Amino acid sequence: MSTTASLPASEPNSQTASLRRLTLVWFGVMFLLFPILVLLGLLMRTGQSNWLPQLSPEMFYAILTLHGLGMAGLWFVAVLAGLSWLMARYLKIGLLASRVCLVLTLVGVGLLIACTLFGRFGTGWYFLYPLPLHSAGVWPPWATGTFFVALALLVIGWLVWVLDLLRAIARRYPLRQALGWQYLRDHSGPEVPPMILITTVSLIAAVAGLVSGATAVGLFATEWLKQGFANDALLMKNLTLLFGHLVVNLTLYLGVAMLYELMPGYCGRPWKTKGYVVVSWNAVLLLVLLAYFHHLYMDFVQIRTFQVIGQVASYLTSVPAAVASIFGMLALAYGARVKWTIGSALLFLGVLGWTIGGIGAVIDSTIAANTRFHNTLWVPAHFHTYYLMGVVLMILGAVYHVCQDLSPLPERAGVARLTVALLCLGGYGFLLMFYLGGTYSVPRRYASYPPELAQGVTFARVAVVFILLFLSGLALYLWETGRRWRRAFAAR
Amino acid sequence: MSALRPTHTRLSGWLLAVAILLGAGGNLVCAQPATTDPRYLQPPEEARFLNHPVPDVRLLCQGRPELRLSEVWTKKPVLLTLVFTRCAGVCSPFLRSLKAAVAEVGGAGADYQVVVGSFDPRDHAADMAGTAHHLGLETDPGWTFAALSSDDAQHLAAAVGFWYRWDEGAQQFDHPAMLIAIDRGRVVRLLVGGAVSRVRLEEVVDQLNGKFVAAYPLPGKVAFRCFEYGRGGRLKISWGILILTLPGIVAGCLAWWIFRRPPSRRLHPDGQPAAQLIPAEENHLAG
Numbered sequence: 008m009s010t011t012a013s014l015p016a017s018e019p020n021s022q023t024a025s026l027r028r029l030t031l032v033w034f035g036v037m038f039l040l041f042p043i044l045v046l047l048g049l050l051m052r053t054g055q056s057n058w059l060p061q062l063s064p065e066m067f068y069a070i071l072t073l074h075g076l077g078m079a080g081l082w083f084v085a086v087l088a089g090l091s092w093l094m095a096r097y098l099k100i101g102l103l104a105s106r107v108c109l110v111l112t113l114v115g116v117g118l119l120i121a122c123t124l125f126g127r128f129g130t131g132w133y134f135l136y137p138l139p140l141h142s143a144g145v146w147p148p149w150a151t152g153t154f155f156v157a158l159a160l161l162v163i164g165w166l167v168w169v170l171d172l173l174r175a176i177a178r179r180y181p182l183r184q185a186l187g188w189q190y191l192r193d194h195s196g197p198e199v200p201p202m203i204l205i206t207t208v209s210l211i212a213a214v215a216g217l218v219s220g221a222t223a224v225g226l227f228a229t230e231w232l233k234q235g236f237a238n239d240a241l242l243m244k245n246l247t248l249l250f251g252h253l254v255v256n257l258t259l260y261l262g263v264a265m266l267y268e269l270m271p272g273y274c275g276r277p278w279k280t281k282g283y284v285v286v287s288w289n290a291v292l293l294l295v296l297l298a299y300f301h302h303l304y305m306d307f308v309q310i311r312t313f314q315v316i317g318q319v320a321s322y323l324t325s326v327p328a329a330v331a332s333i334f335g336m337l338a339l340a341y342g343a344r345v346k347w348t349i350g351s352a353l354l355f356l357g358v359l360g361w362t363i364g365g366i367g368a369v370i371d372s373t374i375a376a377n378t379r380f381h382n383t384l385w386v387p388a389h390f391h392t393y394y395l396m397g398v399v400l401m402i403l404g405a406v407y408h409v410c411q412d413l414s415p416l417p418e419r420a421g422v423a424r425l426t427v428a429l430l431c432l433g434g435y436g437f438l439l440m441f442y443l444g445g446t447y448s449v450p451r452r453y454a455s456y457p458p459e460l461a462q463g464v465t466f467a468r469v470a471v472v473f474i475l476l477f478l479s480g481l482a483l484y485l486w487e488t489g490r491r492w493r494r495a496f497a498a499r
Numbered sequence: 500m501s502a503l504r505p506t507h508t509r510l511s512g513w514l515l516a517v518a519i520l521l522g523a524g525g526n527l528v529c530a531q532p533a534t535t536d537p538r539y540l541q542p543p544e545e546a547r548f549l550n551h552p553v554p555d556v557r558l559l560c561q562g563r564p565e566l567r568l569s570e571v572w573t574k575k576p577v578l579l580t581l582v583f584t585r586c587a588g589v590c591s592p593f594l595r596s597l598k599a600a601v602a603e604v605g606g607a608g609a610d611y612q613v614v615v616g617s618f619d620p621r622d623h624a625a626d627m628a629g630t631a632h633h634l635g636l637e638t639d640p641g642w643t644f645a646a647l648s649s650d651d652a653q654h655l656a657a658a659v660g661f662w663y664r665w666d667e668g669a670q671q672f673d674h675p676a677m678l679i680a681i682d683r684g685r686v687v688r689l690l691v692g693g694a695v696s697r698v699r700l701e702e703v704v705d706q707l708n709g710k711f712v713a714a715y716p717l718p719g720k721v722a723f724r725c726f727e728y729g730r731g732g733r734l735k736i737s738w739g740i741l742i743l744t745l746p747g748i749v750a751g752c753l754a755w756w757i758f759r760r761p762p763s764r765r766l767h768p769d770g771q772p773a774a775q776l777i778p779a780e781e782n783h784l785a786g
Contacts, residue, residue, distance in 0.1 A: 137546070173757050179765055182758035215750035222745065226722075237544075239724045242739035249746060296747050308714040310726060310734060 025102055026095055027413065031496045032109065033088030034406050038485055038492070040081050040116070045481065047074040049474045052437075055455060056467035065145050067454035068129030073119060075132025078394070080161055082402060083254050084112055086261040087168055089405045090206055093268050094172070097200060098179055104171030111164030118157035126150025131452065133251055134158075136223075136243030140231055151231065159224050162250075166217040173210050176203060186292075187285035201280045205264035208292045209257045215296055216253025219246050241308055252299035255394065259361065260291065262398035263332050265405045266354055270336065273351040274343040278335065287327030294324045301372040305381055314374060321372030325365060333362050349423045349487060350411060353404030356431060357397050364393025382452075384463075385445025388438055396434045403430075407488045413495035419487075426483040433477025440470035543660025543677070545689045553579075553681050554654040558616065558645035561628035568614070569684060571643065576611045576707035577681040581652070581661050583619035583672055584626040589693050593676040596694040598634055603697045604704055607641025611707055614643045618652035618663055619672065659686055682707055688715075 047070050054062035087108075091100050122128040128150040130138045139151055176185050180199065183189070185207040189196025223246040226238050271278045300317025303309045336358045345351060367389030370376050380386060411418075449456070449463040456463035555569040571577050580597065582590040594615065601607050617627055627644040631637040636644075647655065656662060663674035678695060680688035680703045688703050699715070706712045716727070725739035 141546070170753065170757065173754065177758040177760055181760075181765075182754065185758070211750055211754045214753055215746040218749045219746035222742065237721045239721050239739050241725045242723050242742060245725070245739075245743050246746075249743075308726070 022099075022102070023095065026092065026100055028496070029102055029105055029109070030088050030092040030409070031413075031492060033084065033105075034410070034492055035496070036109075036113070037081060037085045037088075037402075037406065038489060040077065042478070042481060042485070044074055044077045044081065045474070045478060047077075049471065049478070052467045052470045052474060055453070055463065056471055057455065057464055058468070058471070062454075064454035065127050065129060068131065069123040069127045069146075071131055071452070072129050072134075073123040076119060077116070079132060079251070079255055079258070080112070080116070080165075082262075082394075082399060083165060083258045084108065084168075085402050085406070086258050086265070086398070087165075087172065089265055089402060089409065090202070090261055091172065092409055093202065093265060093405075094175070094206065097203060098175045100175050101171050104168045108164040108168040111160045111167075115157045115161040115164065118153050118160070122146075122150040122153035122157065126153060128154050130154075133247060134227075135247060136227070136238060136240050137230075139227060155224055155228050155231070158220070159228075162217050162220045162224065165254075166214065166221070169210050169213045169217065172206070173214075176207055176210075180207075182207075186289055187280055188289075190280055190282045190285045199280055201267040201278060201284060202264045204280055204285065205260060205267065205288055208288045209260040209264065212253055212292055212295050213257045216250050216257065219253070220250030223247050223250060241306065244303060244306060245309075248302040249296075249299050252302060253295065255390075256295055256298070259393065259398045260295075262357065262401040262405075263361070266332070266336065266358065266401055269405060269408055270339055270351070270354055273346045273348075273354075274339045275346075276339055276343055278339055284331045284335070287331040291324060291327050294320045298324050298372070301377065304374050304377045318372055318374055322369060325369050329362075329365070333358055348407070348411070348418055349426055349484065350404045350408035352423070352427045353400045353407065353430070355404075356427070357399075357401030357404060360396030360400055360434075361393050361398065364389050364391075364397050367392055380445060382450050383445045384441045384449045384451050384466075387451055388441030388445050391441060392438050396431075396438065400430070400434075403484060403488075407484070407491075410488050410491035410495055414491045414498065416491055416494070422483060422487060426480050426487060429476055429480025429483065431480075433473045433475070433480055436473030437470050437477060440466040440473065543662075543675070543689060543691065545660075548658075548660040548686045548689060551658055551686045553679075553684050553686060554651070554658050555684070556616075556647055556651035556655050558614065558643065559624045559627075559647065560643060560645045561624040566643075566645070571612050571614060572681055572684050574612070575609075576683075576687075578611055578613045578703070578707075579616065579659070579679045579681055580614075580677065581616050581618045581656065581663075581674070582630075583617050583663075583674075584622050584630050585619065585671075587669075587671055589674075589676045593693055593695070594630070594634055596696075597678065597700075598636065600695040600697045600700040601641070604700050606704060607639070609641070611641075611704060612643060613641055614645065616652070616655070617646045618656060618661075618674070620649040620652070622646045660689060678703070680707055 050059070050062065051067060051070055051074065053059045054067050088105070091105060094100060126149060127146045128139075128142075129145060134154070139154065142148075142151065180203065184196055184199055185203060187199050187204045189199075223243060226243060226246070230236050230238050267278055297316050297320035300309070300313045301321045302317075304314055304317070336355070340355065345355075367385075371380055371386065371389055444463055444466045447462045447466075449460055449466065453460070453463065456467075553568065553572075555567055558566040558568060558571075560566055568577070568579075578601075580593070582594060584590075597613070601613060607613055615627070615630070624646050627646050628637065631642065631644040636642045659679045661675065661677060661679070663672045665671075666673045675691055676693050678690040678700075679686060680690070687706060690699055690703060702712050702715050714726075716724075723739040723742050724737040725743065727735045727737050
């Protein structure tokens with residue numbers, strides 16, 4: 008059994024070296040952008056705590072837009088970068104698509120920064136129709152145009168990379184094998200690592216999400232450029248949320264794919280593909296496309312059948328998560344002599360965050376509960392739980408693992424414990440303030456709170472302290488991982 | 500030659516895809532308004548005028564003391580339309596369809612007041628009274644026919660998204676046909692089009708009476724609606740749903756296309772053709 012699951016099976020060659028370098032460049036982008044995006048979050052909570060009166064509502068919403076879109080995009084490409092490296096053990100991974108995506112992502116992010124921080128484009132990440140087209144004088148037309156161009160570049164870049172990774176899988180596995188259907192019969196076919204199965208499912212669904220995003224951007228642009236053309240608001244919201252939900256949800260699943268690949272090495276046990284795993288993840292392919300309806304419960308014009316489908320699909324998608332992955336992870340670790348490092352600890356704690364946030368998500372996807380919670384801080388509470396303390400920790404763990412794998416350094420146990428403790432304490436403390444805000448019906452998306460919502464200010468102030476703790480943990484993480492990254496990057 | 504065919508097919512596929520993308524981009528770039536002044540010939544965007552205050556204009560009615568529009572809307576909601584009596588186009592059929600719809604829906608004079616105003620400075624109160632007589636509405640208490648001063652007509656038009664311009668060739672005013680629903684001096688709804696349907700008017704009256712109207716079509720050409728609600732809230736599926744299924748269909752087709760490679764062309768990670776897939780002993784997950 009290999010304990011270095013991230014190393015490609017093939018002999019080191021120039022292709023592998025180029026892939027390693029490209030992966031490290033992606034990680035470098037992540038190291039740079041993540042702290043900036045966390046700082047933007049800190050800025051928003053500071054503004055809500057009345058400690059930063061200079062932060063205007065217009066700027067708050069511009070930051071909200073950049074923070075949301077930036078985080079969603081950053082972790083999507085980060086997980087694709089990590090997976091590309093891990094999958095190179097089984098597949099021949101191309102470099103061109105990743106490079107094209109890197110360039111488009113960097114240009115797209117630059118344009119996003121320009122239109123939000125300089126143009127004050129402030130629709131939120133969800134850019135719900137028709138808000139981008141009606142700035143009410145807050146942002147100029149060039150900011151609207153820049154935003155659409157940025158979004159188009161990002162969607163094209165991600166789509167190219169996703170299709171290329173699917174192509175890499177297809178070069179080795181027929182679709183039925185990549186989806187693990189041989190496990191449903193007599194298992195006469197070849198072994199397919201769970202990572203390949205989950206990645207195949209997630210990437211096919213990701214294509215749907217990205218096509219949806221491209222369609223929405225195209226319709227937005229048509230209305231913006233063509234006088235007299237008007238879109239259907241319901242269609243636009245469906246397309247936008249299908250795009251947004253899939254990008255975020257599939258980032259999570261792709262993070263879980265890395266977990267399946269890496270944790271066996273730390274636990275000293277295999278994590279095999281089995282029939283129930285195959286059934287679960289194949290079901291995800293259909294269910295994940297339907298679960299997004301839970302974002303439209305507030306839209307009374309949406310057909311009621313879709314609302315019911317949204318609730319049922321949301322409940323059912325938790326089965327692969329809970330049964331196949333979370334219990335699988337616990338069974339893998341139970342009684343095993345787990346080798347705890349920053350990498351394995353963050354991977355394991357990521358599952359914990361996914362579980363807690365996932366339960367919150369299932370509650371929120373219940374129509375009866377959603378009508379109460381929808382516009383309160385409960386919503387950012389639960390999605391930050393499975394995102395920040397779920398998939399982000401998983402990806403940070405995987406990135407540490409890869410960097411340590413490529414350039415091993417002795418781990419300092421004290422620093423490792425402190426890093427993990429600060430990330431968890433800061434992260435969960437910050438989340439708790441969101442949950443408490445939700446309990447007090449503090450609304451979300453408020454730049455500042457009126458006197459009637461004074462609890463919101465108090466929770467924001469406490470959250471600021473916890474974010475600073477989280478940032479301290481992140482600084483330690485970046486220092487520890489960065490040392491390995493730098494050495495790996497410098498090595499030929 | 501046959502060896503080149505797959506490359507050719509692939510190349511043609513890419514070229515076709517690029518052509519489609521360029522075509523779509525070209526459409527976006529070229530999709531500029533055909534008219535020199537886009538303010539005209541376009542229906543007003545309702546969203547821009549909702550809740551806008553309506554100017555309190557003077558209504559010049561024959562045989563009645565001067566009446567202000569606010570005197571009407573303080574008593575009951577108003578359905579306002581702007582016409583001119585010399586119109587050889589839409590005004591007359593529009594008013595007839597409005598009359599028919601109002602008769603079917605009922606409530607005029609009790610639940611709301613219909614005000615027909617003229618924006619043509621040549622029209623006087625007597626001209627509007629003539630129009631009322633022509634329509635057989637001169638004694639109907641639910642209808643008010645009034646001329647407007649030139650200034651009032653301009654202010655009113657600007658506030659509710661109505662426009663009109665003199666066409667020298669036709670010797671007629673060019674203008675849209677629209678009905679403006681006003682509640683307590685503010686725009687509540689715009690109904691745009693050459694005819695007023697009973698269903699649409701019913702929704703407007705319901706809204707003016709404080710009932711919740713779940714959905715209604717916006718003025719102007721809305722592309723790709725998901726659903727439409729007919730009479731009695733009956734749901735009709737429309738083209739938008741097809742677009743909504745498009746991402747899933749495209750993903751399925753692309754996945755099939757990418758994975759349709761014959762077994763002989765499948766590769767090991769080192770780039771060599773795979774005679775068989777990963778041996779169990781090579782796969783660390785196989786235990």
